[in-house]
Amino acid sequence: MESLESIQPGKPKWLTYLSLIIVIVLLGWLGYAVGINHMPVKNTVWALTPPVIAISMALITKEVYSSLFLGILTGALLNANFQPVGALNQVFQYGIVSSLADKWNVGILIFLVILGTMVQLMNRTGGSAAFGAWASKRIKSRAGAQLSTMLLGCLIFIDDYFNCLTVGSVMRPVTDKHKVSRAKLAYLIDSTAAPVCIIAPISSWAAAVSGFVKGENGISIFVQSIPFNFYALLSLFMMIFIILMKLDYGPMKLHEDNAAKGDLFTTGKSNQTHEELQNGKEAVSRVTDLVVPVVLLIFWCIIGMIYTGGYFDGKSFIDAFAASDASVGLVLGSSIALIITIAYYLLRQSLSFGDCMDCLPEGFKQMVPAMLILTFAWTLKSMTDSLGAVTYVAGLVEHSADGLMGLLPAIIFAVAVGLAFASGTSWGTFGILIPIVVSCFQEVDPELMVISISACIAGAVCGDHCSPISDTTIMSSAGAQCVHLNHVTTQLPYALTVAAVSFFAFLLAGFTKSALLSLVFGIGSLFLLLMFIRYRRRSS
Numbered sequence: 001m002e003s004l005e006s007i008q009p010g011k012p013k014w015l016t017y018l019s020l021i022i023v024i025v026l027l028g029w030l031g032y033a034v035g036i037n038h039m040p041v042k043n044t045v046w047a048l049t050p051p052v053i054a055i056s057m058a059l060i061t062k063e064v065y066s067s068l069f070l071g072i073l074t075g076a077l078l079n080a081n082f083q084p085v086g087a088l089n090q091v092f093q094y095g096i097v098s099s100l101a102d103k104w105n106v107g108i109l110i111f112l113v114i115l116g117t118m119v120q121l122m123n124r125t126g127g128s129a130a131f132g133a134w135a136s137k138r139i140k141s142r143a144g145a146q147l148s149t150m151l152l153g154c155l156i157f158i159d160d161y162f163n164c165l166t167v168g169s170v171m172r173p174v175t176d177k178h179k180v181s182r183a184k185l186a187y188l189i190d191s192t193a194a195p196v197c198i199i200a201p202i203s204s205w206a207a208a209v210s211g212f213v214k215g216e217n218g219i220s221i222f223v224q225s226i227p228f229n230f231y232a233l234l235s236l237f238m239m240i241f242i243i244l245m246k247l248d249y250g251p252m253k254l255h256e257d258n259a260a261k262g263d264l265f266t267t268g269k270s271n272q273t274h275e276e277l278q279n280g281k282e283a284v285s286r287v288t289d290l291v292v293p294v295v296l297l298i299f300w301c302i303i304g305m306i307y308t309g310g311y312f313d314g315k316s317f318i319d320a321f322a323a324s325d326a327s328v329g330l331v332l333g334s335s336i337a338l339i340i341t342i343a344y345y346l347l348r349q350s351l352s353f354g355d356c357m358d359c360l361p362e363g364f365k366q367m368v369p370a371m372l373i374l375t376f377a378w379t380l381k382s383m384t385d386s387l388g389a390v391t392y393v394a395g396l397v398e399h400s401a402d403g404l405m406g407l408l409p410a411i412i413f414a415v416a417v418g419l420a421f422a423s424g425t426s427w428g429t430f431g432i433l434i435p436i437v438v439s440c441f442q443e444v445d446p447e448l449m450v451i452s453i454s455a456c457i458a459g460a461v462c463g464d465h466c467s468p469i470s471d472t473t474i475m476s477s478a479g480a481q482c483v484h485l486n487h488v489t490t491q492l493p494y495a496l497t498v499a500a501v502s503f504f505a506f507l508l509a510g511f512t513k514s515a516l517l518s519l520v521f522g523i524g525s526l527f528l529l530l531m532f533i534r535y536r537r538r539s540s
Helices: 013-035 045-061 064-079 084-101 103-125 127-138 142-155 160-177 182-191 204-212 218-228 230-244 251-260 288-308 317-322 326-348 353-386 389-399 408-423 426-441 446-466 471-480 484-512 515-539
Strands: none
Touching: 013 045, 013 064, 045 064, 045 353, 045 389, 045 408, 045 484, 064 084, 064 353, 084 103, 084 353, 103 127, 103 160, 103 288, 103 326, 103 353, 127 160, 127 288, 142 160, 142 182, 142 230, 160 182, 160 288, 160 471, 182 230, 182 251, 182 471, 182 484, 218 446, 218 515, 230 446, 230 484, 230 515, 251 484, 288 317, 288 326, 326 353, 353 408, 353 471, 408 426, 408 446, 408 484, 426 446, 446 471, 446 484, 471 484, 484 515
């Protein structure tokens, strides 16, 4: 048997130490400036310090927990004017505890636990392995496995959280079989989560965006913005191009090369494939042991979401989706699906009742890393919000509107990317920028208003796509069971490639106001850029 020689990227310790020294010096200077000289930090550029530190340290040290906590601590010190006791209160009482007391956040954590339990049930009963064996007879290549993952991701457009974890649990056996790296799987999941949800009129994201467009028909404006959402549309073309061209570059190439040798993870303690994780009764396992729970999950989550939106009180399906509470709806739907799934397995005698109950703590343990990162990310966001970062960025955009009408869509796209990357939230970025865009263009140029709203949405999704503290990025890592920072570092070059092309597409759209022309330009530019990258790779 050919020996496995995976190359694992090292961590330059001197760079980590240097970064820590820089952060300590910066905090010392800020402590002096804020505590003694009373330098204002709220609603200024210094309000962006916590997320910048957290993201930079995460990318440099490859360690996400301590990096996020360092960002939280920075925000707490700034909020408390560098008073130690006040900073501790900010970290825990007003930070972590407050984040975990938020009912929306708790709903998402419960949803994670339920999905983790369902994944464990499907593994334990052998449903995942049976589906992998069934799919391997029909999917004959790595390209086919990746395209199938992309297709499934496009079909599950209701909610990005649901998309990430469902696609991951269903497709892991298939991609493992064809030696697709977990980093590549996470990228495919992430690129068909938010980018697909944001161009689907019936989704939790459409509901969120339409709610921010005051004084207009929100759903109508959202539908008009879809052809101009270049980042989301080009992300789909990007996946098709790199799969069919068999092109990988940046850190992703290392992960894919190692996967071809049998190492699906490249870094990380675990390198178990789905066959090793599967602990069920293969003699009675069937494909339906995976398909039935997934169908139940989709059906009941949709029912749960429209229920929270008032569908059963007389509202239309679209209006109910627009008014839905995704957190509550997903918890209600997934819990019903879990109960029916357990009953189904008991009737099939696939698992005993004791085995089903054993999957509850196992599912919880599987989701602990994602839950911990999400908690820290939510806390960091609350610190940044309390410092007035959103107010500072909103002011920058508002003051740039005069005299830059044609350039504004591209500028808004770039600002939205930066804000979503730093805050880790696309929905928060919608809430900040869309009202500003509407107020600037509503009476002046309605067509440019739609393009600018699209730029805001696309930039928010792009920044969210790139950010290591984004909940969707964290969920994609959890769905693929990939080391989180492996996913972030491998995805970043791909996302930035699409972002660069999207920027110029918005620049063109700002002057031509043509969605078709700008999109064709974007697709052609993306293809030529990837061809150039492939040529440089072969010639080097």
